Amino acid sequence: MTELKQLTPHAAIPREQATRTRRQRHLLRTFLPELVSLERTLAEAPEQVRTQVVDRIDVGPQTLPIYRVDLGTDAPDAPAVVLVGGVHGLERIGSQVVMAWMRNLMARLSWDDSLVRLLERVHITLLPILNPGGMYLNQRSNPNGVDLMRNSPITAQDRSAFLLGGQKLSPRLPWYIGEPSTAMEPENRALENVISGLLPGRPFSVALDCHSGFGWQDQIWFPYAYRRRPMRKIASVMALKLIWEQAWPDHDYRFEPQSRHYLTHGDLWDYFYKQINRDNTGTFLPLTLEMGSWRWVRKRPRQLFRLDGLFNPLVPHRHRRVLRSHLAFMDFLVEAAASHRNWLPEGAEESMLREAAIMHWYRDSR
Template sequence: MAISRIHPLFLLLLLRAFALLPTQAAARGGHDLPDDGDHGSISRNLLQDKPHITEEMARGYMSNAELEIAVHAFGSRCSNISRIYSIGKSVNDFPLWVIEISDKPRQREAEPAFKFIGNVHGDEPVGREVLMHLANWLCDNYRKDPLATLIVENMHLHILPTMNPDGFTLKWRGNANNIDLNRDFPDQFFSVNNDINYRQPETRAIMNWIKQEHFTASASLHGGALVANYPWDGTKDTGKRYYGCPDDKTFQHMASVYSQSHYNMSLSKEFEGGITNGAFWYPIYGGMQDWNYIHGGCFELTLEISDTKWPKAAELPVIWEHNRMSMLNLLASLIKSGVHGRIFAADTGRPIPGSVTIKGIDSKVRASRTFGDYHRIIVPGEKYDVMASMEGFRPKSTRIVLEQGAVNLDFILDPDGADVLGNDYGCRCGNDMMFHVQEAHIWLYLLILCVLLTLYLVFKRKTASRLLAYRYSPRRPVAV
């Protein structure tokens, strides 16, 4: 049968069948990492797509049911600073529970928001255990420890202990459909993952979550190495080399905050300073990290927090202690550094969802719709030209010097005065009937209107018949 005569539905089903075939994958997902000998033991650990995980190895880890109980128990015990909610369900219908921690967890505030995601890969369960340790530590130490109090009172922290509960139960990398969730997101270079109909429910849940919440930054927890990874994760030509995103210096700073606070991550012999650019390590496509940055303005790190994917449960408290200060310092850095503020409209005084850009950095951070608040992460110790803009308003910029503390900077934007009247009010005027009214001319128009009205009243009786005929003659509507 000729190729041209093959039914399109048959081709679609054939491509889908190939996509569901099991594939060998690296720890962060995406293209395979060739075992060229340059990666040593890390390469061997990461390429175990389906390692044999015995019941003995899994003993001591919370099951999905036990994790669900632990999440709700936390919500009851720490109800004054927490909210429990679900962002969706897995393939096998298990809820994806989130813990929100804040001094006002049920309210929206003009504060930065951060999310931690664990267990993206089913065979990397350390993150789900460590994140429950983090939640409980914050609850136990709120108003006792300065760092815990700073975080709870000045940001909204969202914790998703498991993104892949089905993969955890099956003790393999992918979800119940055997799809690697860390290469299921839309990719900036290749459109292979851009069909929404084939995207996994866990992936869709994360994407919808980003639309609902205004996240400043985030991190996903993985296992199989010990390093803080940052964008970009892939390259245009799929080559393995350093490929930095516009905020490369900022991401290096964030990764270093984590690595330098870790017990031994910064001492790595494999990765200088315990950090790495994703594409330089090995390229992947369809990753969650790059998608967050591009589509959510959310600065995300991929944190490999355990050399072993499935360490003995007795080692989990030690792994938590090794990562505790890293996680706390990363969260605190959003509050204690960067530039923060709100954007207002000069004519109404109301907050507006404008954008903030930094001169020389080709990326933007959007302000929230509710409060017009923005939170821009930048490297301390430098000068920056910060600009706020929004369609229909004149942009404004100012220079700041960011030292070690945060800078608070509000913008009040003036309307640009070039809006077309009537378009927002249903006026179907032709081009010849559209008026571009400048703000400075408004009083002149009002004066002319008053004069015409006075003349109309004076001569009303003498010209009644003529004016009556004019009033009811057909005219085009004009918004004023």
């Protein structure tokens, strides 16, 4: 399926090439175990699971694939759910959470009749490791030094946070937005091709992009990040929040627009939201799961001395807890997408929920 599986047996190739092949395998196992785990999972996937490589990223001697995984109906008018992980290479836990949920689905396909029936009504697309080069290099940015979440052609409408909101100074500094006169980075173009080919024309779609590294609490962020005024579909976000809280009242998520914390240039999901909803009669809601890594650091302060410790749970029992703690929300998104006609607001209800959302999230910025 990828370079790992296409390698010729060592006996059939020159000794120098065989040595290089073994070295590449060792490097992947050492620096990118998530990709090795993903490929093993896909190699054993049921026949209902469709897999393709949407792009390949060169990192030194390595050529690393960006995998796309699809499940569910291929009907073009069915609702869709998109899950993305690994946008920032340091935040490995995002990819691991997506893959944990994917393995859960695959394991249930052979016996869970309710899941099989659900997948007849909804389409699921996963990109577990969008930035394999950055993850291999153990850095936030992609191999070109560009922060993929600051790389879309959108400019903040007000003062953004210094450096954090995106900077043009140098790829050697974090949060580099890339060269404004060039196209988006190849990882983002690959994601854009997936989004633009999958979502237009659907009555409802939702995306969840899994990150870590901000705050004491797990948060669900939604657009906008480039302005403080509410998005046009804000009533739908409020409706989604309400049905989640009614079904899971003891949840630990905090729903907020990202602009409540800081403004950024080039937010990827702001860009996709505007692109898809501009000419689409349906509804597309992009969400970001921001796992609160400060809690992991507080419980184990010596993680401060490790770069990966700032963004990932390093203690095994905490790691396992994180992997299982988000499965319910991901399952909920699939169920909500399949049943969107039962809760998506219209008419007077939409106006009421929009006003409630503005009072709840934006009254300080009116």
